[in-house]
Each structure stands twice: as C-alpha cells, then as structure tokens.
Amino acid sequence: MESDELFINMGPVHPSTHGVARFKLRMDGESIKECTPVIGYLHRGTEKIGEMKTYLQFIPYTDRLDYIAAFPNNYAYVKAVEELAGIEVPLRAEYIRVLTMELNRIVNHIVSIGSLLMDLGAATMIMWGFRERENALQLFEMLCGARMTFNYIKPGGVREDIPDGFIPKLNEFIKDMEKRIVDYEQLINGNEIFHMRMKNIGVISGKDAVNYGWTGPTLRGSGVDYDLRKYEPYSIYPDLDFKVCVRKEGDSYARFIVRMDEMKESLHILRQVVDNMPATKLISMAEYGISPMTGTPTAVSTYFPRIFTPPAGEVYSRIEAPKGELGFYVVSDGTTKPYRVKIRSPSFCNLTAIPSLVKGLKIGDLIAAFGTIDVVLGDVDR
Amino acid sequence: MLFLAMWTGDIMFENTYELIVFILNFIGIYDPIYNVFEMFGLEYLLRIIIVLAEIAALFVFILLTVMFLTWMERKVVAMVQARYGPMVTGPRGLLQPVMDGVKLIGKEDIIPAKADRWVFTLAPFLIFIPALLVFIPLPFGESLIISDLNVGLLYIIAISAISPIAILMAGWASNNKYSLMGAIRAVAQDISYTIPLALAAISVVLLTGSLSTVDIVTAQSGTWFGFIPKWFIFLQPLGFILFLIASIAEMGRIPFDFQESESELVAGFFTEYSGMKFAMFFLAEYAHLFSVSAIVVTLFLGGWSVPFLSSIPATFAVLIPIISLAAFVIKTYVIIFFAMWLRDTVPRMRIDQLLNIGWKIMIPLALLNLLATAILLTAGVF
C-alpha cells in the first residue's frame, strides 16, 4: 500500500539518542525508508586542542572523548607518545594500567547494556548496572581522585601507585560483580520479548562489518574473531589468559551477548592482574616529599621531564578500547607540542553503518540497533 | 441486627443510593428530611442530592487512589531498582503526589502555535471523564455500587472505547509528528486489544447469563468442596490470561506502552501537553490502571466476595460491607502490583509484533475459549 512519506527529525534532543545524535528519518508509516545521521553537535575541536597543548596537557582532554570509559583514551594517547619517544614503562605500572582499563571495560559494557535496555523500555537494568558502576567509580576515585575524567595514565607510567586497601576492595567488587552478572542474565537473556526485539534485527555480515570499518564488540558480534589485545598485543596482554568472545549471528542480540561475555572475561583478566601484580615498595607522594611528575622516577613511573620534546616523527598506535579500535595518530616536529593529533574513534567509525543497518526496519529497531552499536557522542564528535 | 439481616440476604440493596436511604432510615433522620423536601414539592431534589453526594464520594475516592497509585508506582519501581524512591515530602514521600499536583498547577499552560486549539483543549477532558465514568457500574463492595446497570459490562467496554478518540484528538491537535504517531499507535493497539478483551469477558457472561456486574460477582461467591473459591479464574484460566494481557495492553503499560513509548516517540501523544492538561492525562492513565484492574477482579477474582466469610461469627457481621470493600481493594491492588512488577521486568514490544500477537494469537485463542465454554456449558459441565 502506498502512502505519503513522513519526515521525522529524531534528535538532537531525544530520550534515546545517547546524547546529541540526530537522525533525519524518511518514513513510510512506521518503517524507515532512509536514515541520515547528523552529527557534530558535541564537536569541541579536540584535535585542534591537541596541536595547541603540550603532550602532558593534552591528556585531560582525551578523558573527554569517551567519557564513559576514559582510561583507554588516556592509555591510547600515552601509548602513542611512548612509542614516539621510546619511553620504558615499569612493569607494575603496566599492570595498573591494564587493571584500570579492564575495570573500565566492565563499566562501559554495564552502561551500554543498561542504556540499551532502557531504550527498549526496561529501566531496571540501567539502575542495577549503575549500582555496580558506582562501586567501580568508587575504586577509580580511590585510585586517581576522579570518577570519570581520570588523567591518570602518564607517559612513563601512571600518576600514583595504588593506595592501601584498594586490592581488597577490588576483590570484593569482582566477587560482587560475578553474582550481579547472574542477575542480569536472569533478567534479560532469556526474556522472550527481548528476543523478539533483538534477534534478526540489524543484521550485518562479517564482510560488510569489516568493509564499514567496524571494530570492537560490534565486529565480534558478526563473527570476525578479532581483538587487538590478542592479535596485536600491547602492554601485558600477551601474559594474560583470556579468550575473545565471538558470535556468528551478526544481529543486535549477538552484539549484546558479546558484551555480556566480555564482562566475564574482563573479570577473569582482573583476577589474573591482581594475582600477578609485581609487588614493589609503595611510594606515596607524601613519603616521597615531592610528586612523581617533577622528574624523579618512582615505582610506577619512569623519568619524564617537565619540558618534554619527543624526537620528530609520526606514529599511529591503536588499542582495543571497550567500544572498538581506538587509535591516535601523533605527528611530532620535535617541539613541546604535537604537530598533529588525529583520533580514530571507534564510535565514529561504527556509526557509519547505521543508515544501511536500519533500512526497512521500524523506529523501535533503529533504537535497538543504535543501542547495540554503543556510541558515545563525545567520542563521535570529538 | 439489621446489618446481619442484610448480609444473610433478607434485605438486599440494588445500589448505594438504597443503602444510604436505608442507613438514614436506620438512624431515623430520613423521614424528617424527606418531609421537609416534600413540603416544597421537591422530592426529586433529595434524590439528586444523595446521588450527587455518592458520586462526589466516588470521585474523591478515585482521585485519592490515583494519587496513591502514582506514589506506589514510584515506590515499587524504586524497590525493584534498589533505590528509595520519593522520601522527602511527607512520611516516606507519601505526599509526593500532592507536591507534583501543586507543581503541575503552577506550570505554564502551553498551547503550540500551530495546534488546533479547541481540540487540543478538549482532548484531556475527553480522556479524563470516561476514565471516571467507567466506575459507575463497578461494585466496590456489598451494595457499594452507584448503579447496577443490567448492561454493566457492555457499558464498561463501550465507555473505555472512548479513550482512543481522545488520544487521536490529542495527537492530531498537537501538530507534532511524534504525537500523531503515538496517537495512531494507541488507536491501533486499543482497537486490536478491545476485541480479545471483550471476547474473554463474553465467556464469563456465558457462565453467569448476565451482563450485570453484581450478578457476575454474586455468581462467584461461595466455594467448591469447601476450600476452592468459586472464582471464574478456575473455570476460565485461559480467559483470565487473555483478559489480563489484553487489559495490560488497554492500560497502555510496558510491555505494551505504545501510546507513550518514551524512548521512541519522546512522550507519545501528550508530548506537547504541559501543566494541568498533562496532569489530566497522567491521572487518567492511573485511573485507567485502577479501573481495568478492578474489572479483572470483578470478572475473574470474585469481585468483593470473600470465600470463607460465612464462617465468621455473626457478631462481626456489621463489618461485612467494609470487609467486602477491603477484599475488593486488596484484590485490585494485587493486580496493580502485578502490572507494576511486570513493567519493571520486561522491555517494550514492537508495534508490529504487538498487532501480530493481538490478531494472530489473542483473538483466535479468545474465540476458541468462547467456543469451548459454550460447548461445555451446553454439555452441562459447568
């Protein structure tokens, strides 16, 4: 039956666009004929800021890219700078970095799943998720003094060693989280309505996903067994035992399940990190007299001069952030400031596929598919 | 002793009017008042005053219930989600609905520039008044009924069919695409779920042979074998499930809240409403929740009848109207709690899935149920 087309402007102020994404929809009744994403409402010129700040000053700005999971952003930039300047990092610092990043991956997936379920109308999951997220944020606050924008990982190490009483609290969190994940699975995984909404919706084949430049859990949901932690290992990941969670279906449900499984894997990694962390004497700031960034190496940070000039050169370094492959292209001209900083943000590249993903589906499916791609608009718009 | 006589069936009242007249007579003030009115030839005026008084009492009761329900909804959601819910205004936040009302009255009443002003203003009234009118033939307890219509059930279904018109008016007049889509969804949903609702109700009518709600309740008093209450839920398990699902759809609550579908259509058909007009939609929604739950109780859970009451000592028989009212309210709240509990557990369906289930599963099953009931009835099993 032919009917008039309806144009709907979804966003930038809309309950389920996760911030300020906007979709121009051409609708035939309830079905989407064409979807055009419009982004840029949160553009802050982070790459330009990167050219104007010193290497150390830019780190707090990377926190603001993907504000749900900021540790990997810190680390991706710092890793690029370290590769550029050839800085050695103490092993303990690497362990702490991996600890924070995996904890942050859990936080990210909790928020992702929670907001997906909230978009589908079940608000309970996000509240339960935020309950556990709060515990993780408490750990972050204990570790680096901030809850979301950390500025913790520095070239040459981390800002401060882990405080007393952190590891017991972390163990408690891991134990608690294991039980909570069982709750989540009971609530969601078997739910028939959830299956109806997610299965065979927003299907994308592995080949197409690669062609669109998808990475991270979204790609692994399409059957491509790829994880940078495993296949281009960095930091201490070669020493850790974990498996890459892959699902073949390529639909919304597969992407959701991959995130669920990754949370469990991250808990597994956390346990290993806690067990194997090299013990060194804890040197607190107060004990040391002066802070580590003033140029003196500590247990968790190598020498890092206050006026830092890496040799001229360019580097592209990527890590497996919770949302996918996060890369920093840093060009140095030998001065105190980078010549060019390019950010390859996973959310931006994953969002590319949305128009073809939702073609012919309903509005509700657009929301489900958008939720499973898991974008943060700070990461998309930069 | 008169109350005892009343309970044992010696004196029956058709409705609350007669109960009030009886009580006034019992106290001994009815005749003097009647004489005063008769002096001026205004007997009908007394009748009107009494009826108006009982309607006023009903409306106050409904409004208080609705206010309580908004509080209860928030508390139940909070309990599920490991929160406190409203806590500040009044004891455990009990006065929160009052504060909400005060806030909404104080809000600016915005009418969009391109809205159809008359229809826009009329719609909230048109949805609010039928939500209250439904209660006219509902028996709240022994003799506690405004009017025992002999077509009571038909009246209820007919009155609740007005609300789609009001929703469509609100959605159309708002001149907002989200509102219009919400309205169209709501109408499609209401129409497709009123049919299984009515079919399931007709099965009950077959059992009682009457459309009068009082007859339906009376038919459910007493027990089988002394311990199973004679509720129609045991004779009509399938009918009960169908009726419950259809009534949750009628209420427009998750998993069937398409008229609102917050994360898809912002707020559905009342997106553009503010202030008291919004409050009327809000109150109507909860009045609807209460009335539909009350209908479920009336049809399938024995209404106000209490199965084991005949064993109560005669000295307490005075309390029986109150006990029956309490039984009715408790049963209704069980159904309401179930609706709230379900809302916190399941996500929303998709509109095409909802209609599919309505037309392809619910209606055939309801027809099958009706057929089975008719055959068993003819065979003399019931």
Added chain:
Amino acid sequence: MNSAEELKNLLPGSVISTGLQLNKPMAVVKKEDLVKAAGKAKEIGFDHLSVITGIDYRDHFEVIYNFFSYSKKQNLAIKVNLDHDKPEVDSLTSLWKGADWLERETFDLVGIKFIGHPNLIRILLPDGWNGHPLRKDYDMNTEQFVTIGDNGDDVVSPDGTNLLRRK
C-alpha cells in the same frame, strides 16, 4: 619483506618509496594511483581501513591511510602527497564504505577534496563554516556563531550580537 615492499613489488610504477612509520610499514604512493594501490592492498588482504589522516605541512598536504589485515595480522600505511594549492585526491568509498565518513571528516577539518565521493559535505561542523580548522593557516581569532535559520538549517555568521550569551 614487509607489506609495503610487497605492495611495491606488485605495483612498481605507483609506489614511490617505502619506509617505516615508526614501526609500521608505509608506502608513499603517487596520488593518481591511490585507488589502484589501495585496491591492490585490499586484494592482498588488507581489508580493514583503520583511519584516514590529513596533515597540513604548510607547503604540502599529506593524506595517510592506515590499513590492517585481519587474515595476516599485518599493518600497512599508504601515504600520498598533495599540492597545497590543489588538495585533491581520489576517494576510496568505492572500496570501503567506511571511508565515507572518514573522508568527509578529513574534508571538513583539513579541507582535502576527495574526488568521486558521493556526498562530500561537512560532517562535524555546520555547512557554511568558514575555513578548515586543522589547517595551520586557520584563523583562530574570528568567532563564528551557529544559529537556526528560518527553514531549520544551520546558519553560520560571525555576528553573535543577537545570541543569548552571558559574558
């Protein structure tokens, strides 16, 4: 032999030089032959286009394409040099759908034109924005204000006097 040299062996005429981008192999390609080189790279397994970076070196532009091969687990970077006066290069959207937005972003922020791109409009900044911010000669001192026009489009103007702004 790293992947850049492999590409040079396959396309000796197109690849100007090979080298290392710190630790990743990089091939500098003639800008006319970019699509050919990228197509060849895709053929030999580099199926993941990770990022497109445009850099303004004041006298010339560089566009760097970072590829990755899921089958070989290898990296490859392809670099093209562009004139500063005429920053134009062929689009890779025919090979990678994911290149669409990456190229639009590079066009938006660096101002490199991708010939053959189906929809080369600004993506992060509103239409009508003056200048490309990541060029080194971008005027940082002029403020530009975005308002909503009568038909709902974004309107960019340097005049912010009508805006509700507190100092």
Added chain:
Amino acid sequence: MTWISKDWAMGGIIKGLIVTLKHVFRVGNRPTVTVQYPYEKMPVHPRFRGLHAIDEDACIGCGICEVNCPNSTITIVKHNTRWYPQVNMGMCLFCGICVDVCPMNAMKMTGNYELADYSRESLIYGPDRLLFKKEVN
C-alpha cells in the same frame, strides 16, 4: 506457524519476574544502595580532586602551575604582599596537573566538590578562599 514455539511458556519472563521480586523483598544481599544525598553524603577518598587548596607558607608564587594548566585556569595574583594562584573553577578540568608540577608541593586538591554558584564571577576563587596554613606540630 512460526508463531508456535517454546517461547509461549514465557519461561524467560517468569525468570526475570522472580529476580525482580527478589529485589523487591531484598532477598539475598540485594540492599538499597542509594544515599539520600543532601542529607547524607558519600565518603570522599583522600585522593579526590576537588577544590584547590594552597599552602600559604610553602607557595612561592613561581607560576609553574599557571604555565602548565591546560585550560589557562590559574592566574597569579597579589595577595597581602605575596603572590598566589587564583583559580577559575568555572574553567577548571580538575586534572591535577597543577598539583603534580608544583615544585614546592604547596598545592593540593581537597574533597570539596560542592562548587555550584550563582554567578561566574563567584566561581573565580582568589587566594583568600584557597589559602590554608599548615599546622605545625
């Protein structure tokens, strides 16, 4: 006939209903976790990066924090014959670089996070609001 499946038993939904019911009755370590914020507050960890505090005796007003601040939040102003930093809280990123780079270890960040105010001017914290005197034991 694709509609007929084992999903009709709604086993998953019933499972979910049981879990939510467990939460309603707080069965098995599922307590209420929120705090009534303005009335009770969560404890702040010692490393929390909130409002700045400057040691009155240690600070030499060298301006290293001013140079290193990513957002140009800090300016050095004169206060009672000596020079001290003034922090604009409206622009502060709370990154803690000023604390890290201070050569005299004079700057620290306290656990005070309730910084909302009515005007932008009052968000500029001068030395009079930031200075503290270290207690001499």
